[in-house]
Amino acid sequence: MPATRGLERATEQLLRLLEGPLPKGQTVLGRLDSIRSETGRPVHSDLLKLLTHLAFPNDVARRVWSGYQIHRGALSRRLGRDVGPRVALFDYLMNVDRRLTNPKIIELSDFEKTERSALTDHLTGLFNRAHFDGSLKREVNRCRRYGQRASLVVMDLDDFKLVNDQHGHQVGDAVLKEVGRLLGQKVRDIDIAARYGGEEFAIILPETGRMSAFLVAERIRNEIERFFRRRSIARQDVPITVSGGVAAFPADAEGAEGMVARADEALYRAKRAGKNRVSLYYKEKRRASRVDAKPLSVRVDLDRDPSTRTPRGRVVNISAGGLLLETPRRYLLGQSLEIRLSFRGRSVLSLTGQVVRMEERQDTGRRKVYDTGVKFSGGRRKDSVELSRFLREAASAGA
Numbered sequence: 376m377p378a379t380r381g382l383e384r385a386t387e388q389l390l391r392l393l394e395g396p397l398p399k400g401q402t403v404l405g406r407l408d409s410i411r412s413e414t415g416r417p418v419h420s421d422l423l424k425l426l427t428h429l430a431f432p433n434d435v436a437r438r439v440w441s442g443y444q445i446h447r448g449a450l451s452r453r454l455g456r457d458v459g460p461r462v463a464l465f466d467y468l469m470n471v472d473r474r475l476t477n478p479k480i481i482e483l484s485d486f487e488k489t490e491r492s493a494l495t496d497h498l499t500g501l502f503n504r505a506h507f508d509g510s511l512k513r514e515v516n517r518c519r520r521y522g523q524r525a526s527l528v529v530m531d532l533d534d535f536k537l538v539n540d541q542h543g544h545q546v547g548d549a550v551l552k553e554v555g556r557l558l559g560q561k562v563r564d565i566d567i568a569a570r571y572g573g574e575e576f577a578i579i580l581p582e583t584g585r586m587s588a589f590l591v592a593e594r595i596r597n598e599i600e601r602f603f604r605r606r607s608i609a610r611q612d613v614p615i616t617v618s619g620g621v622a623a624f625p626a627d628a629e630g631a632e633g634m635v636a637r638a639d640e641a642l643y644r645a646k647r648a649g650k651n652r653v654s655l656y657y658k659e660k661r662r663a664s665r666v667d668a669k670p671l672s673v674r675v676d677l678d679r680d681p682s683t684r685t686p687r688g689r690v691v692n693i694s695a696g697g698l699l700l701e702t703p704r705r706y707l708l709g710q711s712l713e714i715r716l717s718f719r720g721r722s723v724l725s726l727t728g729q730v731v732r733m734e735e736r737q738d739t740g741r742r743k744v745y746d747t748g749v750k751f752s753g754g755r756r757k758d759s760v761e762l763s764r765f766l767r768e769a770a771s772a773g774a
Contacts, residue, residue: 402444403440403443403444403460404437404440404441404443404444407419407422407437407440408437411433415517415520415521416517417433417436417513418433419431419433419436419437419439419440420432420433420435420436422436422440423436423439423440426461426464427464427465427468427475429468429475439467439468439472439474442467442471442472443463443464443467443468446463446466446467446471447460447463447464447467450463450466494506496555496569496570498548498551498552498555498570499551499552499554499556499558499570500552500555500556500559501555501558501559501568501569501570501576502567502569502570503570504569504570504571504572506567506569507567507569507571507577507579508631510567510569510579511527511567511579511631511634511635512631514567514579514581514631515624515630515631515634517581518581518624518625519625523581523582524582524583524584524623524624524625524626525579525580525581525582525583525623525624526580526583526584526585526587526588526621526622526623526624527577527578527579527580527588527621527622527623527624527634527635527638528577528578528580528588528591528592528595528619528620528621528638528653529571529575529576529577529619529620529635529638529639529641529642530575530576530577530578530592530595530596530617530618530619530620530642531574531575531576531617531618531619531642531646532550532551532554532574532575532615532616532617533615533616533617533618533646533650533651534650535547535550535573535574535615538550538613538615542608542611542613546608546611546613549608550603550608550613550615551570551574553602553603553606553608554576554599554615554617555568555570555576557595557598557599557602558576558578558595561591561594561595561598562578562580562591565582566578566579566580566581567579577635577638578591578592578595584623584708585621585622585623585626585627585655585656585708586707586708586709586733588621588623589621589653589655589733592619592621592653593619593653593735595617595619596616596617596618596619596651596652596653599615599616599617600615600616600617600651603615603616616651617651618642618645618650618651618652618653618654619641619642619645619653619654620637620638620639620640620641620642620643620644620645620653620654620655620656621638621641621653621654621655621656622634622635622637622638622640622641622656623656627656637656638656640656641654641655641656641657642654644734648734652734652735654734655708655732655733655734657731657732657748689701691746696750696751697728697731697748697749697750697751698714698728698748698749698751699732699746699747699748699749700746700747700749701744701745701746701747702744702745702747703742703743703744703745704745705733705735705745706730706733706745706747707730707733708730708731708732708733709729709730709731710729710730711727711728711729711752712727712728712729712730712749713725713727714726714727714728714749714751724761724762726751726752726762727751728749728750728751728752729749729750729752730747730748730749731748731749731750732746732747732748733745733746733747733748734746
């Protein structure tokens with residue numbers, strides 16, 4: 376199953392702590408502490424749950440492992456032999472700590488199958504909504520603790536209701552299975568790909584910025600479109616496309632619920648823009664009045680690379696805080712740009728800004744164009760005055 380590939384590897388690594396020899400002088404508790412420090416994962420509680428099916432907060436689980444370590448040494452001295460990690464742990468939990476009262480012996484492989492079935496969606500093989508919700512909260516807490524970033528991608532099949540209505544639910548289920556398989560192939564072991572509900576999917580991307588997440592989502596979107604264009608489902612041609620929304624922590628939201636809400640906003644924007652596209656979340660700021668600047672001409676040169684010239688971008692609107700361009704190429708979020716404003720064929724003002732929004736769309740000629748939002752760099756009052764004068768001239772001219 377694609378969703379559990381990373382989970383199975385993590386399980387193997389945890390079990391190796393018990394079954395394989397540790398470096399000289401190192402204990403199970405010491406190794407768990409090291410992994411916890413390196414990754415931020417609640418490995419103390421993860422290993423306990425794997426072995427006992429008991430769920431503990433990680434600090435409580437660490438105390439259990441500390442007690443187990445002392446108890447294992449005492450048993451070994453009394454019996455004159457090492458009883459092994461599992462016997463020592465279960466004896467400690469039953470007779471010393473007394474958290475276990477009626478344990479059940481079960482083959483670990485059988486237990487893992489049961490555990491996987493509780494975590495995954497039976498149709499797609501991806502993680503289910505419950506596991507996604509818990510994973511996103513844990514990832515946000517980890518990022519907050521260690522000052523890291525993460526991104527969330529939410530994707531929705533376009534016009535999926537028509538698939539069920541025109542081809543039947545069996546074909547619809549087959550489509551969902553294929554989408555689940557494609558998602559599973561395109562994510563890393565550390566990513567969490569889940570069926571969020573119905574025809575909606577979500578991917579948690581740890582240690583990933585928003586632009587990298589956008590590129591991942593765009594590759595998935597393109598792969599799904601290409602796959603269903605080439606393949607038939609149940610001998611029927613079913614053209615499937617997806618729309619996606621991307622949000623990042625901590626740039627766009629302070630918590631897990633906020634990330635979902637922001638990614639959903641970006642997804643709805645992609646749907647409204649024509650579907651079969653991926654949209655990045657961005658904040659709409661209307662504090663400064665905007666001027667419709669379509670007749671104006673703007674040249675955008677890459678910062679620190681004046682030799683690189685791009686075709687003139689078309690200005691959609693402009694305000695005291697920034698402008699929205701229509702450009703023939705993609706820029707990186709956060710990229711610095713040199714902006715040269717010209718009005719009525721004469722140079723007016725040169726400013727610097729940073730790209731804060733980047734969305735792909737198609738114009739009427741079916742060429743790719745990009746909505747590029749640029750926020751002016753703060754700084755000299757002179758720039759602000761000159762820009763205000765420019766806006767007044769543009770507005771009075773009916774631009």
